[in-house]
Amino acid sequence: MSASVIDKPKLGISACLLGVEVRFNGGHKESRLCTEALSEYFDFIPACPEVAIGMGVPREPIRLVGDPEQPQAIGTVNSDLNVTQALADYGLHMATQLDNICGYIFMQKSPSCGLERVKVYRENGAPVDGGGRGIYAQAFCARHPDLPVEEDGRLNDPVLRENFVTRVFAYAAWQQLLKDGVSRRALSEFHSRYKYQLMANDPQQYKALGNRLGSMGRSDPNEIAPRYFRDLMAALKKCATRRTHTNVLQHLSGYLKHSLGSEDKQEIQRLITQYHQGIVPLIVPLTLLKHHFRQHPDPYVALQVYMQPHPENLSLRNAI
Structure with a gap:
């Protein structure tokens, strides 16, 4: 969501x-x-x-x-x-x-x-x-x-500001999940939507949370949910870095490898490299990826919170 x-x-x-x-x-x-x-x-x-x-x-x-x-x-x-x-x-x-x-x-x-x-x-x-x-x-x-x-x-620090607002919207999304009803499927889908956001904030915790949900079997999801959410919020509190954002951008670009020509792929890689080197802010490679995903939609990427974790007009990724 x-x-x-x-x-x-x-x-x-x-x-x-x-x-x-x-x-x-x-x-x-x-x-x-x-x-x-x-x-x-x-x-x-x-x-x-x-x-x-x-x-x-x-x-x-x-x-x-x-x-x-x-x-x-x-x-x-x-x-x-x-x-x-x-x-x-x-x-x-x-x-x-x-x-x-x-x-x-x-x-x-x-x-x-x-x-x-x-x-x-x-x-x-x-x-x-x-x-x-x-x-x-x-x-x-x-x-x-x-x-x-x-x-x-x-909150005057752009990285801390973006991190806080991302967590606020994650908290809001979780409250909506609780309102709609906790189920194994709801937990799995929630985690799936947060895959790349978690990968940017805390890659190790992303794997650990995924393993926990993958092994829940017939466990009561109402018992798993509070522990899952506590660890999710702790993971999201870790600020993403240029290195972890770059890793996520590379993963996302992989969904376009069969859709784009070599020039478009090279342009994406050039901007991801410039972001990693601190030459351009995160919004630059991300905007280009969004442009290509509008031309070549991918249902899994479309669900990813990472693509837009907070209202676009807040411009929180223009300075990180």
């Missing part, structure tokens, strides 16, 4: 990233990427944990203190202010409420919403190496371990 036929996926998002003035200082952290580029393709569900637990705007800033694995969220002015439990409880509450989202974009460095490297301070005020994770984000993600999550700042 291509990205275009799935309903607009819902994404949780830190409200400040949509320009809502909920920051401790009464400001916002609007992400133009979210409000202008992504909002056309996703329905955003905003949340601000601090406001939700009654801290108000403006408010005293908080910071993380203590054990980076289990820090406390303490007021920076009034050290008696401890909102750790309130933020964690709200994270669990929202994890239950937002059971139909397909991803979440969190505010980076936030003591409530940051996913990684959030500053954590020792009791003596010195920062802990490596930092920690925001209290709300930690509680939320613990309940949705397979959910695609990312921080706003990291």
Whole structure:
């Protein structure tokens, strides 16, 4: 199933990233990427944990203190202010409420919403190496371990942005499979559609997942499905590289070997080589392959998510 036929996926998002003035200082952290580029393709569900637990705007800033694995969220002015439990409880509450989202974009460095490297301070005020994770984000993600999550700042990286959006649409496609009903055939067809996407992200895991489905025999598909999906999402989280993309492009070009003349084949190989060398972005050889597959359709290639894992107008493959 291509990205275009799935309903607009819902994404949780830190409200400040949509320009809502909920920051401790009464400001916002609007992400133009979210409000202008992504909002056309996703329905955003905003949340601000601090406001939700009654801290108000403006408010005293908080910071993380203590054990980076289990820090406390303490007021920076009034050290008696401890909102750790309130933020964690709200994270669990929202994890239950937002059971139909397909991803979440969190505010980076936030003591409530940051996913990684959030500053954590020792009791003596010195920062802990490596930092920690925001209290709300930690509680939320613990309940949705397979959910695609990312921080706003990291989405400025074109490779990470393309990877995140690919995972969001994979998550949405899986939710549709669950809605339609899990069966051995449905699992096999889903895996078949993701063959080349998985081959680009994690070739070893593609083989392992295929072997698992191939040997399921008379096993209950409802038992296999959750484990399969967990490993699928872990595999898709690995960023594809020029080397793995090149391998997939070569595989796809193989479906055209009996349809094209030598000049067309040479042109495809030239562009794949230029992509591998970093001269052109992925969209260039892929567009040429799509052109030839329109002239010479292949039913198996037509089903491949890799050919269009997200809406074309997002132009996510123009910069990778």
